């Protein structure tokens with residue numbers, strides 16, 4: 001899986017039992033056909049994790065969560081879901097620090113460090129999301145911002161690191177950075193991870209933000225782009241399948 005391109009769908013707060021079944025049913029074949037070349041996954045709302053895991057058992061589609069509690073494995077934390085619980089119902093990976101969580105829930109490096117530690121302790125693979133806002137890019141601060149977000153990795157001793165670079169201004173907007181902008185940021189992220197985690201760390205850096213069937217091949221061909229984290233286009237089987245195909249048969 002470390003040699004493959006990764007295509008991860010982030011369903012965000014979308015879905016229903018029947019819609020999920022329909023979507024997954026339509027994805028099983030394209031995911032299976034791509035399995036030798038592409039690691040495919042979906043990050044689903046917690047309430048659907050067990051059902052999606054059951055539905056995709058014995059398939060190549062990995063299932064993950066979109067967030068994890070910063071609190072303990074269990075205890076008096078009403079409404080929280082721990083990393084152990086996510087793993088127990090079949091999550092293999094978890095998104096950490098998505099920009100929507102940073103924006104709406106004010107998650108910072110201190111909190112994200114604990115979420116990373118909790119995920120690792122439970123055997124979940126964390127996917128750390130980083131990215132600058134439009135204002136930060138307009139001020140030329142994007143590298144400073146993303147570097148500071150990556151600093152959370154410094155003390156973890158991780159041997160395998162998955163990061164998703166998602167510029168906030170590209171999420172759900174249809175605006176995509178230029179190939180040159182993506183290449184520059186992904187190279188910076190690689191360098192930063194190597195200096196924080198050591199030369200023998202395994203790295204995957206995914207791009208996210210308005211990836212669709214039409215632009216996936218071009219984005220996935222950029223150096224140091226190891227895959228994509230897909231929001232809106234992962235909710236339609238046709239477009240998600242086309243993105244998966246673009247990951248191993250670039251047009």
Ligand SMILES: O=C(CO)COP(=O)(O)O
Pocket residue numbers: 010098166170171172173174208209210211229230231232233
């Ligand atoms: O936030 C994203 C994935 O985590 C990207 O969302 P969109 O693909 O809808 O822009």
